[in-house]
Amino acid sequence: MKKRKRAHVKRINVYLDDSVFQMKDSAEITLQSLLKAPHHGNTQFRLFYGGDVQYGLLGESKRGRISRPPGSRLNALADFFCSAKTMERVVLPILSDLQTEYFDALAEGKTAKARWICVRGYINFWMALSVYKVAKRLIEIWKISRLG
Amino acid sequence: MTKTSEPRKPATEDISDRVPNLSRKEALVLELLLESRSQEMYGLEMVTASHDRLKRGTVYVTLDRMEDKGYIKSRQEEPRPDASGIPRRLYRVTRYGQKAFEIWQMARELKRMRAAELGGLA
Numbered sequence: 001m002k003k004r005k006r007a008h009v010k011r012i013n014v015y016l017d018d019s020v021f022q023m024k025d026s027a028e029i030t031l032q033s034l035l036k037a038p039h040h041g042n043t044q045f046r047l048f049y050g051g052d053v054q055y056g057l058l059g060e061s062k063r064g065r066i067s068r069p070p071g072s073r074l075n076a077l078a079d080f081f082c083s084a085k086t087m088e089r090v091v092l093p094i095l096s097d098l099q100t101e102y103f104d105a106l107a108e109g110k111t112a113k114a115r116w117i118c119v120r121g122y123i124n125f126w127m128a129l130s131v132y133k134v135a136k137r138l139i140e141i142w143k144i145s146r147l148g
Numbered sequence: 149m150t151k152t153s154e155p156r157k158p159a160t161e162d163i164s165d166r167v168p169n170l171s172r173k174e175a176l177v178l179e180l181l182l183e184s185r186s187q188e189m190y191g192l193e194m195v196t197a198s199h200d201r202l203k204r205g206t207v208y209v210t211l212d213r214m215e216d217k218g219y220i221k222s223r224q225e226e227p228r229p230d231a232s233g234i235p236r237r238l239y240r241v242t243r244y245g246q247k248a249f250e251i252w253q254m255a256r257e258l259k260r261m262r263a264a265e266l267g268g269l270a
Contacts, residue, residue, distance in 0.1 A: 127205035
């Protein structure tokens with residue numbers, strides 16, 4: 001039986017600017033230039049955008065997808081429920097760490113590690129929020145008991 | 149009218165009342181920040197530098213509490229054109245935090261010496 005030779009797929013992660021407007025423009029330009037590149041036949045491109053709105057992209061295989069970086073839904077959810085101070089000091093730093101580690105792992109080509117970082121980041125997020133809320137409540141109870 | 153006298157506290161408690169009370173994690177954060185070259189660190193950097201004594205899940209709660217107490221200050225990292233994602237947060241020790249850590253260390257040393265002396269006498 002003839003063994004099918006698997007094509008070596010090279011993955012490239014491209015990071016673009018934060019601004020939504022610039023993102024769209026530079027995405028088109030970057031995409032076109034990438035797809036016109038001679039080596040694109042064996043290359044999957046995955047584009048990530050910083051900020052709140054993100055799109056991923058597309059390889060030559062058409063299996064690429066538009067995706068958000070990890071934590072963007074949690075960010076939106078926390079934004080709705082948490083105060084500005086909690087967002088600034090607890091939520092955003094956790095999500096920032098998650099994304100930094102995730103993108104670093106992807107850049108090194110370690111997809112499994114990136115997935116694990118994602119799972120761990122979500123656990124950390126919920127743990128931090130619960131600890132934060134419980135600690136706040138305990139402090140409140142302690143203050144009330146001192147007054148009484 | 150007789151005045152009820154309160155039981156006198158031991159001398160060690162009198163000292164510790166005046167000394168800023170740092171938890172183990174708070175002391176570790178201050179130590180890491182003071183030891184760092186740039187005097188500024190990210191939360192994730194602290195977790196890595198602490199060899200897992202600080203946890204990813206709770207470090208920011210600790211940092212938030214410390215900021216409320218005035219031991220540290222934080223600022224948002226300036227967004228770089230080549231960086232993507234949410235900008236990170238940088239932490240540094242305040243003058244008050246530095247002094248509090250020094251005093252806390254001294255008080256701990258004093259307590260240790262006192263305990264050793266009392267142990268030696270007994």
